[in-house]
Amino acid sequence: MGSPVKTDKNPPPPAGGAAAAVKDGGAAAGAAGLLLQAARRNMRQYGMIIALVLIAALFQIWSGGILLKPQNVTNLIGQNSYILILAIGMMVVIIAGHIDLSVGSLAAFVSAAAAVMIIHHHVPWPLALVACLLIGAIAGAWQGYFIAYVGIPSFIVTLAGMLLFRGGTQIFLEGQSISPFPRGFQKIGNGFLPEVGPHTNYHNLTLLIGLVVIAIAVVQEIRDRRQQLAYDLDVLPRNFFLLKLLAIVACCVAFTMTLASYHGVPIVLLILAGLLIVFGFVMRNAVIGRHVYALGGNQAAAKLSGVKDKRVVFLVFVNMGVLAALAGLVYAARLNAGVPQAGINFELEAIAAAFIGGASATGGVGTVLGAIIGGLVLGVLNNGMSLVGIGTDYQQVIKGLVLLAAVGFDVWNKRKVGS
Amino acid sequence: MAGPVLEMRSITKTFPGVKALSDVTLTVAEGEVHAICGENGAGKSTLMKVLSGVYPHGSYEGEILFRGETCEFRDIRASEQRGIVIIHQELALVPYLSIAENIFLGNEHSTRGVISWNETLRHAGSLLKRVGLTDQPSTRVADIGVGKQQLVEIAKALSKEVKLLILDEPTAALNDEDSRKLLDLILEFKEHGISCIIISHKLNEIARVADSITILRDGRTIETLDMKATDEDGGSTVTEERIIRGMVGRDLDHRFPEREPEIGEVAFAVEDWTVHHPIDQQRKVVDGVSLNVRRGEIVGIAGLMGAGRTELAMSVFGRSYGRGISGRVYLDGKEIRTRTVPEAVGHGIAYVTEDRKHYGLNLIDDISRNISLSALSKVAKRGVVNQHEEARVAESFRSTMNIKTPTVFETTGKLSGGNQQKVVLSKWIFAGPEVLILDEPTRGIDVGAKYEIYTVINDLAAQGKAVVFISSELPELLGMCDRIYTMSAGRLTGEIPRESATQEVLMRHMTMDRGN
Numbered sequence: 001m002g003s004p005v006k007t008d009k010n011p012p013p014p015a016g017g018a019a020a021a022v023k024d025g026g027a028a029a030g031a032a033g034l035l036l037q038a039a040r041r042n043m044r045q046y047g048m049i050i051a052l053v054l055i056a057a058l059f060q061i062w063s064g065g066i067l068l069k070p071q072n073v074t075n076l077i078g079q080n081s082y083i084l085i086l087a088i089g090m091m092v093v094i095i096a097g098h099i100d101l102s103v104g105s106l107a108a109f110v111s112a113a114a115a116v117m118i119i120h121h122h123v124p125w126p127l128a129l130v131a132c133l134l135i136g137a138i139a140g141a142w143q144g145y146f147i148a149y150v151g152i153p154s155f156i157v158t159l160a161g162m163l164l165f166r167g168g169t170q171i172f173l174e175g176q177s178i179s180p181f182p183r184g185f186q187k188i189g190n191g192f193l194p195e196v197g198p199h200t201n202y203h204n205l206t207l208l209i210g211l212v213v214i215a216i217a218v219v220q221e222i223r224d225r226r227q228q229l230a231y232d233l234d235v236l237p238r239n240f241f242l243l244k245l246l247a248i249v250a251c252c253v254a255f256t257m258t259l260a261s262y263h264g265v266p267i268v269l270l271i272l273a274g275l276l277i278v279f280g281f282v283m284r285n286a287v288i289g290r291h292v293y294a295l296g297g298n299q300a301a302a303k304l305s306g307v308k309d310k311r312v313v314f315l316v317f318v319n320m321g322v323l324a325a326l327a328g329l330v331y332a333a334r335l336n337a338g339v340p341q342a343g344i345n346f347e348l349e350a351i352a353a354a355f356i357g358g359a360s361a362t363g364g365v366g367t368v369l370g371a372i373i374g375g376l377v378l379g380v381l382n383n384g385m386s387l388v389g390i391g392t393d394y395q396q397v398i399k400g401l402v403l404l405a406a407v408g409f410d411v412w413n414k415r416k417v418g419s
Numbered sequence: 420m421a422g423p424v425l426e427m428r429s430i431t432k433t434f435p436g437v438k439a440l441s442d443v444t445l446t447v448a449e450g451e452v453h454a455i456c457g458e459n460g461a462g463k464s465t466l467m468k469v470l471s472g473v474y475p476h477g478s479y480e481g482e483i484l485f486r487g488e489t490c491e492f493r494d495i496r497a498s499e500q501r502g503i504v505i506i507h508q509e510l511a512l513v514p515y516l517s518i519a520e521n522i523f524l525g526n527e528h529s530t531r532g533v534i535s536w537n538e539t540l541r542h543a544g545s546l547l548k549r550v551g552l553t554d555q556p557s558t559r560v561a562d563i564g565v566g567k568q569q570l571v572e573i574a575k576a577l578s579k580e581v582k583l584l585i586l587d588e589p590t591a592a593l594n595d596e597d598s599r600k601l602l603d604l605i606l607e608f609k610e611h612g613i614s615c616i617i618i619s620h621k622l623n624e625i626a627r628v629a630d631s632i633t634i635l636r637d638g639r640t641i642e643t644l645d646m647k648a649t650d651e652d653g654g655s656t657v658t659e660e661r662i663i664r665g666m667v668g669r670d671l672d673h674r675f676p677e678r679e680p681e682i683g684e685v686a687f688a689v690e691d692w693t694v695h696h697p698i699d700q701q702r703k704v705v706d707g708v709s710l711n712v713r714r715g716e717i718v719g720i721a722g723l724m725g726a727g728r729t730e731l732a733m734s735v736f737g738r739s740y741g742r743g744i745s746g747r748v749y750l751d752g753k754e755i756r757t758r759t760v761p762e763a764v765g766h767g768i769a770y771v772t773e774d775r776k777h778y779g780l781n782l783i784d785d786i787s788r789n790i791s792l793s794a795l796s797k798v799a800k801r802g803v804v805n806q807h808e809e810a811r812v813a814e815s816f817r818s819t820m821n822i823k824t825p826t827v828f829e830t831t832g833k834l835s836g837g838n839q840q841k842v843v844l845s846k847w848i849f850a851g852p853e854v855l856i857l858d859e860p861t862r863g864i865d866v867g868a869k870y871e872i873y874t875v876i877n878d879l880a881a882q883g884k885a886v887v888f889i890s891s892e893l894p895e896l897l898g899m900c901d902r903i904y905t906m907s908a909g910r911l912t913g914e915i916p917r918e919s920a921t922q923e924v925l926m927r928h929m930t931m932d933r934g935n
Binding site for chain 1: 736737739760761763764770772777778779780781782783784788791792793795796799802803804806807810811814826846
């Protein structure tokens, strides 16, 4: 591409700009090759990021600029927080080669338990919160036991769980809604970080957090690059690296300013960020994360390599249970009530998010960041379509097509690379 | 008997990189039982797949004449319509359907898509009578034994108006009684004018039923022997010895790296090891096997398909195969527990599988992560993997093992067989074992890569590790091993030191029926 020999054979480039580009074609081609290699390896994820940006741009224009208004962005985060929490856990489950259909019902069950404990029995809410997470862990352990140790397929165990926990919710609440929660508990779902410092037009603490995040991100990127160089691995060329840093900083600044010009950082965003960092790290860098990928990729080979397959699967489901409980708590807090029909179809949204975000139906593939991106694609679609007045009937049709297109593109892309 | 029912002329079949069959000729006379013999990988199954249309016309060179007509089969259906039916070693029955349904699967008695059950059951009943089965045609196939299942397969073949029946290792999974019945049935079919091709490792069975034998070796026809030829005493000139000589008599054209063995104390021993089949729990797959390996020694295990070599290895390695396992495992004279894979790995045992695609590698993951998987703790601190260190380890294996790949982040599924095998070996060498069990480590890889892998194995032995080397290629065992055990039908049938081992000796022990 763009080598001098080739330009000789072809008609000369029409514009001066193109000629200049050809000039340092050697270095650029190497860098482009590297980029292309990276892009191909993470095709699905890059594709989805681009799709997310395009969808957001489309609705930003279509809705006359409402989509990315600070208030709406804050809203978007809150609306989708519980699906995103579920999507993180679901991604891990799907990577391990399983599925969990019970998370919506379990989230409902936990939100009902929270309502009964806090509102009926006046249990202090922090204590109830811990108890609820524990309920999630126990429910996950229950399902994990049947899947990992008894050997019943996860589809069936969690289908049973879906009925079980839904029924449990209705028994618990006796078909009634329970509200309201105390202010402290509500904040989990719709609270913000407090205002501090002098009065500016922006939320000060948010600006500060934004700065810290930018600093950490930049330092981390530079350290990574240094280490890779020290280990003699391929790295992006200097110019591209600077461009990447600039892009990261620009994104962080834009996001920070958007949030800071409304109420600031939602508490639930902090929870999500924490989960993303922890699970991203565990799945990429921890031994147990590796074992999850290995199991999903080839269970027999993983087992013969000494991976404790049953224990890993069990823990994956315990983890899913805890995250489902957390999602249920956030949902209840945001709604300010425990309701019997909470969490309906949550499992389907979470599964769709994982698949849009790059999971493979046979397991072994996917990233936590992918799950978040997939969840956001769905979230922005939901929100954007509502803003421009598309009915929920058409919304479902469109979401269905998006899921099919995303996975179809992946299958098609893999076949092309494979052949 | 009349002229040939089948003539296969100059059949050549090439797979990418391998010539599986070259210029093979096979002639089967009308109404005879014709045996095909050869080592594993000699091309027997490939030849039968060419004949039955599994490899369609055009994918091979040469000519097939069946009952005087040229045949160009596009698929199995086309060959079945002419009356050529193959029964594979792994039975192709649907376990949860009835015997009758299985017999007519794909060939149902129906009018306009609606099955006529009465006709199906009646016809199935008469077919079962012909093969000597008394079970009801409505019995589920899962509920009858392997021997009877084999007979159902034959009934299925009869339903297709079979003229030429091909049996691939029909008695491999059967006990003596069932085997005898099956062979009788073949002889009975012969009376009714059905020709038969039988592939078998059991030479005593072949001697009993076959009229003639074609021997294949390395994808070529070596010779066709007439079993009815007699010497002046009236005995057959074709003895088992004679067949064995035909099967193994090849030049040693593989090269092996030089090695000066330095053999130490016994490092690894298995005593009285017995394993039952995971489903058919009455059947002993490994029966009372005892063996040992010294430090710095390479010990071979020879055996034909179904001898129980892999089953022995996998059951010792964390009970990864079989049920009802009994016996003891010793490491450096002390008895150890190897009930789970982590326990076995913890004691320094490594098992390199014969089936790297299914049991050895995560094909969708990259090279570095495959290499580190069985010993992640070596590149991790407090449960966190140091990816840079991991990549460095992979990089060092890439250069020492000569894995041909652009980077260690390449997906293993894209590598060639030889390079995949090097990744599996790297993985287990990285785990730092004392005992390595290598199961067919050079299967399906080219000669150059084989030499490299032999060198690696010799290096491991030179480092004082104990190596168990399972292989179907006798020259490879003779070229690499200090001592060779032979197995047949789950039992050890011999322990042969390097000095006295020849292919003929090994083959004689490998074809012994049930020990001595």
